[in-house]
Amino acid sequence: MKLSKLFAPTSKEAPKDAVLPSHIFLVRGGFIAQIGSGIYNYLPLGKMVLDNIRRIVKEELDKAGNQEVLLGFVTPSQLWKESGRYERFGKELLRFKDRKENEFVLGPTHEEAMVDLVRNRVKSYKELPLNLYQIHTKFRDEARPRYGLLRGREFIMKDGYSFHESVEDMQREYALMEETYGKILDRLGLTYRVVEADSGAIGGSGSKEFMVLAENGEDDIVICEGCDYAANIEAAKRAAKVIDKSDVEMTPGPFHTPGVKTIEALAEFFKISEDFLVKAVAKKAIFEDHEEIVLFFVRGSDTLQETKALSVTGALELVDATEAELEAAGLVPGYIGPDAENVTVYVDEELRDEAPMICGANREDYHYVGYDFKGKPFTYKDLITVQEGDRCAKCGGKLTLTKGIEVGHIFQLGTKYSEALGATFLDRNGKARPFVMGTYGIGVSRLVAVVIEQHHDEKGCIWTEETTPFDIMIIISNIKDEAQRTFAETLYEKLQDAGKRVLLDDRSERFGFKMSDFELFGFPKGVIVGKGLKEGKVEIVDRKTLSKTAVDTETVFDKLMES
RNA sequence: CGGAGUGUAGCGCAGCCUGGUUAGCGCACCUGGUUUGGGACCAGGGGGUCGAAGGUUCGAAUCCUUUCACUCCGACCA
Numbered sequence: 001m002k003l004s005k006l007f008a009p010t011s012k013e014a015p016k017d018a019v020l021p022s023h024i025f026l027v028r029g030g031f032i033a034q035i036g037s038g039i040y041n042y043l044p045l046g047k048m049v050l051d052n053i054r055r056i057v058k059e060e061l062d063k064a065g066n067q068e069v070l071l072g073f074v075t076p077s078q079l080w081k082e083s084g085r086y087e088r089f090g091k092e093l094l095r096f097k098d099r100k101e102n103e104f105v106l107g108p109t110h111e112e113a114m115v116d117l118v119r120n121r122v123k124s125y126k127e128l129p130l131n132l133y134q135i136h137t138k139f140r141d142e143a144r145p146r147y148g149l150l151r152g153r154e155f156i157m158k159d160g161y162s163f164h165e166s167v168e169d170m171q172r173e174y175a176l177m178e179e180t181y182g183k184i185l186d187r188l189g190l191t192y193r194v195v196e197a198d199s200g201a202i203g204g205s206g207s208k209e210f211m212v213l214a215e216n217g218e219d220d221i222v223i224c225e226g227c228d229y230a231a232n233i234e235a236a237k238r239a240a241k242v243i244d245k246s247d248v249e250m251t252p253g254p255f256h257t258p259g260v261k262t263i264e265a266l267a268e269f270f271k272i273s274e275d276f277l278v279k280a281v282a283k284k285a286i287f288e289d290h291e292e293i294v295l296f297f298v299r300g301s302d303t304l305q306e307t308k309a310l311s312v313t314g315a316l317e318l319v320d321a322t323e324a325e326l327e328a329a330g331l332v333p334g335y336i337g338p339d340a341e342n343v344t345v346y347v348d349e350e351l352r353d354e355a356p357m358i359c360g361a362n363r364e365d366y367h368y369v370g371y372d373f374k375g376k377p378f379t380y381k382d383l384i385t386v387q388e389g390d391r392c393a394k395c396g397g398k399l400t401l402t403k404g405i406e407v408g409h410i411f412q413l414g415t416k417y418s419e420a421l422g423a424t425f426l427d428r429n430g431k432a433r434p435f436v437m438g439t440y441g442i443g444v445s446r447l448v449a450v451v452i453e454q455h456h457d458e459k460g461c462i463w464t465e466e467t468t469p470f471d472i473m474i475i476i477s478n479i480k481d482e483a484q485r486t487f488a489e490t491l492y493e494k495l496q497d498a499g500k501r502v503l504l505d506d507r508s509e510r511f512g513f514k515m516s517d518f519e520l521f522g523f524p525k526g527v528i529v530g531k532g533l534k535e536g537k538v539e540i541v542d543r544k545t546l547s548k549t550a551v552d553t554e555t556v557f558d559k560l561m562e563s
Numbered sequence: 564c565g566g567a568g569u570g571u572a573g574c575g576c577a578g579c580c581u582g583g584u585u586a587g588c589g590c591a592c593c594u595g596g597u598u599u600g601g602g603a604c605c606a607g608g609g610g611g612u613c614g615a616a617g618g619u620u621c622g623a624a625u626c627c628u629u630u631c632a633c634u635c636c637g638a639c640c641a
Contacts, residue, residue, distance in 0.1 A: 012590075012602065013574060017634055037633065091564085092640075109641070143564070143639050151640085159641095197641085207641080218640090317639085409641050441641065478599045512601030530600060 001470070003505040003517075008045050010517050020216050021456045022449035023148030029461055029520045031448075038145025038153030045521070046448065048469035050156070053447050054135050056187050056466055057158050064180045066131040066160055071113045073137055077103035079112040083420045087288060088316060092140045106139035111417045111439060114161040118435070119423035125165040128425065128435075129173060133160030135444055149449035150405065151218070156445040163435040165427060167414070170436045174206075174412050177440045181210055181408045188447065189464030190407075190454055195221050196231040197409065198307045206412040210442075211404030214453040221404045222386050226397020234307035237382060238390040238399060240350045241299070243275045250356040252370030254363070261334030263300045266367065270358060274300035278351065278359035278371065280336035282326055285315035285344075293321055293329040297338050297359075298348040302384040312346055312381045335360040337368055338378060347378040405450050406443070413437040452522075461522025462543055470503040470523045472560060475515070477530030479508045487538075487553065488529040494557055519543070525563065527556065 008030035015034070018024045026032045031046035042050055058068060077095065080086035086093070086105075094106040107113060114132060122130060135158045145153050160177070164170040178194065185192050190212050197209040209232055211221050220233035231237070260269045267274045277300030285294045294313055296304050310318050323333045329343055337360035338345060351357070355372035390399045418424070418434035427433050443450075448467075455462040463469070472495060476488045485506070492504045503523065505514050511530070518526045518541070526541035528548070538556050539548045551559055 009573090011574070016575075034633095090639090140640080144635095144637090146635090157641095209641085319638090406641080411641080439641090443641095480599075508599095510599055510601080510603060512599095512603085514602090515600080516602055528600080532600095 001503050003473075003503055004507050006045075006503070007043060008521075009043075010520055017146075018148065020147050020150065020449075020453065022150065022452035025452055025456060025461045025520065025522070026148060026449065029522070031461075032149065034148075038142055038151070040149060040152060040154075045469050049448050049451075049463070049467055050445065052467050052469070053188065053444055053451075054156075054158075057135065057184055057442060057444060060180050060184045060187070061133055061158070061160065064131075064176055066133050068134060069117070069132050070134050070136060071107070071110050071117065073107055073139075074104050075107045075110070075113050077105055079116055079421070080105055083112050083417055085112070090316075092142065094139055094141045107136075108138055108140040109157075109441070110134070110136075110159055111161065111413075112421065114159075115417050115421045115423045115435075115437075118163055119418075119421060122163065122435075123425055125425055125427050129162060129164045129169055131160055131162040131173060131438075133158055133440070147216075147218075147449075149445055150453075152445070155443065158442040158444050160440040162438040162440070163418075163425075164438070165425065165433070165436065167412075167436050170412060170414075170438050174410060174438050177410050177438070178208065181410065181440070181442065184442065185210060185212070185407070187466050188451060189466065190447075190450065192407070193221065193223065193230045193404065195404070196235050198232060198234040198311065208410050209406050210408030210410075212407050212450050212454060213402060214405050214450070215403055216453055217403035217405040219404050219406055221402055222399050223402055224392040224395065224397045224399055226392060227395040229392050229394045229397075229399075231386075233385060233401070234305060236386040236399075237393050238384075238386045239393045239396060241275070241301075241390070245356075248272070248276060248356065250358070250370035252356070252372070253368070254361050254366045255358075255369045256365060257335075257367045258365045260367070266358065267300065270369075272358070276300070276357055278338065278357050279304075280338075280360055281309075282321045282331065282333075282336060283309065283318040284321040284325060285313045286317050286319065287315050292344065293325060293331070294318070294344045294346070295331075295336060295338075295340060296346050296348075296383055297351065297378075298384050299350060302348065302350075302387075304383055305385040308381070308383050309346070312379075312383070313344070332360070332362055332364050335363060335366060337362050337371070338373075338376070345378055346381050346383060347373070347376075348383040349380045350384065352380045405446070405453065407447055407450055408440075408442045410440045411438060413439050456522070459516070459546075460520035463522050463524065465524065468501075468523050470501045470521075472500055472525045472527060473503045473505060473518050473521065473523045474527045474529060475505045475511075475518060477511050477514075477528060479506060481533075484529045484533055487533060488527075491527065491529075491557060495560060498557075498561060500560070519546070525560065527560070 010030050011028050014024040014028050030043050032040045035041050138157045139154050142153050162173045192210055192212045195209050195211050197207045222236035223230045260266050263279050266277055279298050279300045281296040281304045283294050296309050326333050340362050351373050353374045356370040358369050359371045361368040388401045415434040424432040424434050451467050452461050474488050474492055476484050495502045524543050528539040536553050537550045540551050541548050
């Protein structure tokens with residue numbers, strides 16, 4: 001390809017809203033261009049990267065025995081109503097009607113559609129297992145799209161769905177997918193961790209996320225320094241905190257604490273560690289058919305993990321409760337304790353049998369000192385957010401927090417969707433049973449940006465070997481110099497014939513301009529054909545290190561073929 | 564969805580408050596020339612429904628109303 005013919009408009013200026021390197025360089029390098037909020041066009045270079053990633057994903061999945069299909073992007077709402085997600089998915093699901101007033105959705109994920117494809121077509125255990133995937137556009141009407149390709153509304157995802165006759169077989173496939181995803185990310189040249197995750201709106205019994213480690217990641221992940229434990233903050237567990245109670249004594253009873261409403265104030269008032277306080281977090285839980293106030297109690301030094309909290313309630317969402325709503329429920333804001341009546345109460349697991357504690361007395365201006373959880377029949381659940389420095393539940397090692405970008409997520413789904421949609425097969429005994437399913441996703445378009453988040457410098461992109469659109473860029477320093485042009489064009493032809501993907505910068509621009517574009521594009525190798533040609537020399541530039549090596553014109557071809 | 568902004572040439576912006584010639588500037592673009600190892604220079608040139616609709620006015624980019632889009636902070640987010 002000749003750069004003079006390539007549609008790759010580069011620019012010195014980045015869009016003013018671009019803050020992440022991937023966003024800035026992909027736009028400046030002419031890889032992508034925004035067309036609407038959270039919607040991007042792929043220009044030739046961006047499309048090449050996307051195709052590379054898509055190809056790697058496909059190769060590895062096919063090797064693992066998966067089969068590619070392509071489902072309709074527009075999905076009849078009926079399917080979503082059958083699974084119950086039409087209501088549950090919320091506003092992210094873009095709904096619309098056709099000219100006949102029939103309702104449709106733009107698929108944000110395709111569990112329903114894939115189950116529909118398989119039901120009544122796969123009828124016997126003999127046809128199982130089956131793992132079908134597609135690499136397709138998705139649409140989620142994100143409340144706030146940002147960060148370029150990292151959080152768009154329209155994006156490209158690989159989504160796979162497996163069907164099995166037993167949980168054991170599904171778990172075998174789940175393990176195979178974990179391995180396969182690892183191979184894919186390795187080939188892309190990414191550093192990642194597999195972490196335990198919350199299953200969220202998809203549901204199911206277990207899930208893991210593939211997190212690419214990056215400073216600008218949106219997800220907090222917990223990593224153990226001592227073993228391989230790693231988890232999303234939303235799902236992370238720790239060894240129960242050990243509290244030193246040696247010099248704490250309390251005489252049980254109510255205590256007058258006027259105006260002391262926060263944990264900090266309470267710790268100050270009693271001159272005691274927050275470890276001995278009970279923090280009440282009140283939320284309004286919204287269910288499909290009603291709303292109610294729910295109370296969560298955690299140790300004063302802990303914070304509520306909202307994803308865990310949401311999951312124990314089974315509600316659609318949790319929102320902050322207003323003081324008026326709390327009072328209406330018979331609660332006293334600032335003095336709420338676990339013995340509150342007529343509301344649903346969840347207590348953190350680590351407070352089971354804990355004593356002595358200080359908690360709200362459910363009475364204006366009073367706390368209860370010396371509270372004992374022993375024998376209290378609360379519903380105890382894991383509710384806390386793991387903090388930096390907590391101890392690993394697996395090995396006792398120190399837990400640290402880091403940032404990651406989610407690029408893959410695998411789920412042990414079970415029979416949730418097959419049951420809801422009535423998708424069954426006949427088992428070995430001739431009995432109809434719902435498929436046991438797994439589901440597996442990779443953010444293909446997100447990966448385009450992720451590669452850059454992990455591989456860039458202040459000048460621009462640095463593509464990895466398998467993602468780069470071109471292997472080599474030949475830069476003709478002075479296009480008016482006949483010798484330079486002839487040599488470069490000959491080399492260009494030769495490398496192409498030898499199977500290299502080569503871009504020839506034959507533009508009539510100045511040297512500095514072309515070098516800047518080379519650095520911005522980020523192809524692994526550059527060849528500068530310039531003033532050294534008179535002495536029989538050209539230079540090979542390594543994009544990663546930006547180091548230049550003078551090479552004889554005789555040997556440059558072989559040198560380039562080596563790498 | 565709450566709060567706050569911005570829409571003027573491909574991009575970045577000034578002009579608006581205080582209405583009044585032909586709406587400017589930088590970059591980019593086109594032509595000619597000089598230049599060619601780190602985003603050059605000289606000369607000439609093209610490009611605008613001032614986001615849209617309505618209103619006030621002799622006169623609107625500028626004032627008013629409505630609307631749309633985009634962005635930022637937050638909430639939200641397989």
